[in-house]
Amino acid sequence: MKQELKIPQATTKRLPLYYRFIQNFAQEGMERISSKELSEAMKIDSATIRRDFSYFGALGKKGYGYDVQHLLQFFSQTLDQHETTKVALIGVGNLGSALLKYNFQKNHNTHIVVAFDSKAPKDGKMISNIPVFHPDLLEEKYAEYGAELAILTVSPRSAQKMADRLAAMNAKGILNFTPERLTVPDSMQLLTIDLSVELQALIYLIRNQEV
Numbered sequence: 001m002k003q004e005l006k007i008p009q010a011t012t013k014r015l016p017l018y019y020r021f022i023q024n025f026a027q028e029g030m031e032r033i034s035s036k037e038l039s040e041a042m043k044i045d046s047a048t049i050r051r052d053f054s055y056f057g058a059l060g061k062k063g064y065g066y067d068v069q070h071l072l073q074f075f076s077q078t079l080d081q082h083e084t085t086k087v088a089l090i091g092v093g094n095l096g097s098a099l100l101k102y103n104f105q106k107n108h109n110t111h112i113v114v115a116f117d118s119k120a121p122k123d124g125k126m127i128s129n130i131p132v133f134h135p136d137l138l139e140e141k142y143a144e145y146g147a148e149l150a151i152l153t154v155s156p157r158s159a160q161k162m163a164d165r166l167a168a169m170n171a172k173g174i175l176n177f178t179p180e181r182l183t184v185p186d187s188m189q190l191l192t193i194d195l196s197v198e199l200q201a202l203i204y205l206i207r208n209q210e211v
């Protein structure tokens with residue numbers, strides 16, 4: 001995605017979802033789609049969809065809707081779906097093991113290629129067909145396996161230390177599953193998935209709806 005476009009994070013997070021739905025529409029042979037149809041399929045309100053798409057210029061025409069092939073090409077290019085992104089996983093405990101096993105099998109463009117855990121032996125071991133090394137080898141193996149970004153599933157107390165090491169190696173980004181609020185340089189992208197926060201937000205939405 002181009003850096004110069006100031007796209008809100010909420011919009012950015014919806015882009016892969018749009019792409020997935022548009023792929024389905026194309027497979028069904030649909031040639032054009034309205035924001036209302038997209039809205040009904042994706043359960044996102046159509047004003048949000050129109051606003052999200054407006055960040056990328058004129059993707060559709062008033063009264064016509066969106067050309068499915070055009071959208072497909074646009075999202076494929078925007079999300080760099082032709083290139084595989086190699087990911088490192090740091091912390092292979094309960095959550096990390098599950099992610100390693102899952103390894104984005106349905107998305108052929110993202111792949112965990114190497115993992116690290118402080119309990120792993122220095123010469124590594126295989127878990128779910130992926131090599132897992134001791135974090136002493138992070139810098140060496142991260143580069144050797146061509147990882148671009150990292151998923152952080154270490155215990156909270158190790159999170160900032162590992163983020164600092166990733167920043168020092170110019171890792172492009174971190175998907176942080178730990179509850180730690182990490183500090184990273186501006187040159188690095190950071191997304192935090194805090195399940196407790198998401199759950200609290202859901203509970204808040206449910207309670208507000210009930211009032």
Ligand SMILES: NC(=O)c1ccc[n+]([C@@H]2O[C@H](COP(=O)([O-])OP(=O)(O)OC[C@H]3O[C@@H](n4cnc5c(N)ncnc54)[C@H](O)[C@@H]3O)[C@@H](O)[C@H]2O)c1
Pocket residue numbers: 090091092093094095096116117118119135152153154155156158162177178179194195
């Ligand atoms: N399990 C969940 O459902 C869940 C949900 C949301 C968030 N989290 C968060 O995700 C993180 C992992 O959770 P978990 O349940 O898998 O914990 P876990 O204790 O099972 O696993 C953590 C793993 O990280 C390893 N580790 C610790 N320091 C390390 C380092 N410096 N380098 C490499 N490996 C290191 C440990 O050896 C361990 O295997 C925690 O921060 C937790 O708060 C977990």
